[in-house]
Amino acid sequence: MSIQQSPQVVVIGGGPAGATVSTLIAQQGYQVELFERERFPRYHIGESLIPETYWVLERLGMLDKMKSSHFIKKYSVQFVSPSGKHSAPFYFHDNKPHECSQTWQIRRSEFDVMMLKNAADQGVGVHEGMRVLDVLFEGDRAVGVLVRDEAGKQTEVRADVVVDASGQSSMLINKFQLRVPDVELNKGAIWTYFQGAYRDQGKDEGATVVLSLRDKQGWFWYIPMQDDLVSVGVVADFDYLFKGRAGNEATFAEELEKCLTVKERIANAEQVAPVKATKDYTYRASQAAGDGWVLVGDAFGFLDPLYSSGVLLALKSGELAADAIVEGLRNGDTSRAQIGKWETGFVEGMNRMRRLVCEYYDGFSFGEFIRRFPQHRGSVTDLLIGDLFKPELDQVFEDIDSMKSADVSNH
Template sequence: MANRQSSSVVVIGGGPAGATVSTLISQQGYQVELLERERFPRYHIGESLIPETYWVLKRLGMLDKMKSSHFVKKHSVQFVSPSGRHSAPFYFHDNKPHECSQTWQIRRSEFDVMMLKNAEEQGVVVREGVRVLDVLFEGDRAVGVQILDEAGNQKEIHADVVVDASGQSSMLINKFKLRVPDTQLNKGALWTYYEGAYRDQGKDEGATIVLSLQNKKGWFWYIPMHDDIVSVGVVADFDYLFKGRGNHESTYFEEMENCPAVKERITNAKQMAPVKATKDYTYRAKQAAGDGWVLVGDAFGFLDPLYSSGVLLAMKSGELAADAIVEGLQIGDTSRSQIGKWETGYVEGMNRMRRLVCEYYDGFSFGEFIRRFPHHRGSVTDLLIGDLFKPELDQVFHDIDSMKVS
C-alpha cells in the first residue's frame, strides 16, 4: 500500500483509557498516535469519579484543570435501603485526610475533551474522525493498523505496539473471541437526566446516592452534576428490566414507583432527555495482551456501575499498561509477557471491586457489617474510593463470609 506511516505506539480510541495510556507513553518521549472514530465532544455515560482517580490525574497533568473546572465536587457516597433508610455518608476524607479524597461528578462529553486535549498538549498525535479497519499482524504479532480517514483514504500505520482502547466494541476482543460475559452480573440499566431536582447542601451536595428498590431487585443511582442537572438511572437484572416489559420509558417510571426516595427527589424537576438503555455490559477478556498488542479500559472489560469504578478502571489500566509498554520499548521487548505484565495485579483489584458489587446484590448491609466489624470501616472506604490494589483488603471479604455462617 502506498500510504504507509510509522509510530512507536498506536492507540485506538480517545476515551479516558486511550487518553491516559497515550499521554503517559508520550511523556517518556515516544511517538504516539491516537486514532478516534468520532469527533469530540460526544455523549458517554459514566459521570461519577471515585477518589483514586486523583493519582492518575496527577501523573497526566490534569489536576489543575479539574480543580479549575465547573464540575461538582464529590466528597462522599451514601446508601438508601429498600425501606428508605439512609446510611451515614461515607466521607472519603475521614478515611484518608488528603486532597485526593475530594473528587468530581463530571459530564463525560466535557471531561473526555479535556483529557484528549491534554494528551495532545503533551505530544500525542490525536486524529479524530478516523476509522480503524483492521489491526495488522505478522504471524501472531501486531505490527500496526489499517485506517480510513474522513476523506476516504486508506492508510497503514505501523507501530511497535497497538493499544486497543476502543471500548465495548473492541476490535481485538472480537477478533480473538476473548469476551467472557459475567453471568452473575447480567445487568442492564435505564437512565435519564433532570433539571431542578433536589440536591443536598454543603459538603453533601455532590454525593453519589445509591438507592435500593423496595422489592430489592435493583437500585437507582443519583448523581448531581453542574448546570443544575442530575443523572438518575436504575440498574437491575437483565431479565427483570427488559423481558416482558413495555418500552424503556414506561419501565423506567414503573421502577421509580418502586423507589419513593428517588421519586420524591425529582418531584419538582424537569426531565431533560429521553430514557436511555444499555444491556449485558459486565464482561472481561480472557487476556489483556498479546505480542505487540494490549487491551485497556472497556476494551478489556467492564464492571457493574454500582460503585462508579468505570473511569478509574479505565484510567488505571491505561496507566499500568503505559508503564509496561514504556519499559518494553526501553528494553526492546514488546512480547505479551512484558506489555501484559500488569494484568494479574489489575485483575486482582478488579475482582475486589467485583466482590463488593456481588455482596451488595446478595443483600449485604454496610451498616450491619461496620457495626459488627468497626475496625473495617477504613478498609470498606478504601474499596469504595477505588484503592483496590492491596492484598490486605481481602480480610474484609473473609469477615463478610464469617457473617454468613455465624
C-alpha cells in the first residue's frame, strides 16, 4: 500500500491503542497513516479484557467480530486468599445487567490482528514492517515522522498530529525524558502457558482467578484461554522476583510451591511455552501531549496487571485522544491544550484503579469493607470492571481511609 505523503494524522504502533485512535479518527473522514515496525501476528501479553472495553469496541465496530470469535467468554473474577480460601465469584452481570458484562479472554496475537484489520477496513492506511526512525519537529511542534521500510528506503511523512502508540519503548517518552516510574508499585512478572490445566465448568470456565501467595509476597494470575490453554503468571516486588534468584524458571517453580491451588490446577497439565518475564512495570509519562503530538496506551503509561486494566487503558486513551484530535482538526487547533485535554480525566480514572491495586497489596479486606459499607458494593464492582471515569467513585476511597483510621485508633 502506498503512503499518503501528507495525511492529517500519523500513528506510530499498531497495537490496541494505535488501532483504536486511528480507526476513530478515520471514521470522521480524516486521512490517517499508521506505521507498525513488526509484521502481525506477533506475541504480546495482556490477555484478559474487563467489561468496560465493550463501549470502545462498540464504537470501533468490533463487537460482532468479538462475538463470532472463538475467544473464551469471561463473566467474572475470583480471588483466592493466602490460605487457599476462594471468594465467591464477582459476576459482572450482578452489577450491570447488560451484555457489556460479558467480556473475553483473548489471545493477543489474534485480537491485535483483528483490531488492525478493522482499522484498515475503515480507511486507515496501515503499513506493517515500517520502522519510525524519528519524529520530526519544527521548534516545539511535531510535524511528521521519518520512516524506513524493510528494503531500507526512507520516507518523510508530514502530518498535523503525530500519535505515539508504540508501547513501552515509546520514542517520545524517551526523547523528552517523560517516564516517571511508580516507586510504590515496583513490580515484575514471570509467566508461561499450560495445556490441559484445570478449569471450572459452565459460566465459570472463563473466570480470571487472582491467587495470593502463601507468604503474601505476591500473587498468581490464572487466565483460561481457547485451545485448552491457560496463562499462568506470578507478580511480586521487583527485588523479590529478580535479585539473588537462580533464574526465571527456578523462581517460577519456587513461587508455585507457595501457591498450592495453582500447583493443583496445573498438576496434570503440560507446560507448552518457555517462561517469560517482564521487569519494566508501572510507570507513567509526566505529560500526555505537546503541540502536534500525543501519547496513548503503554506509550503514556502502564499500570500493574492485577485487575487486567491494560487493554482497557489502551482503548480508552486511544478513544479520548481521538475525540480531542478530531475536534482540534475541525477547529484548526492541534496545540497541547486541545489534543491533550483528555489527560486530566484519564489520569484521575487511572489513579482510581491504581489506588485499588495499592489497597490489595496492603492486604486491605474488600469483603470487610463491603460489610461495613454495603452501599459501596456497586461502586467497588464499577472499579473492578473498569468504569473508572466518574468522580462519585472517590467516596469509596474516603470511606476506605475512614475505616483504616478507625481500625488504627481501635488498636
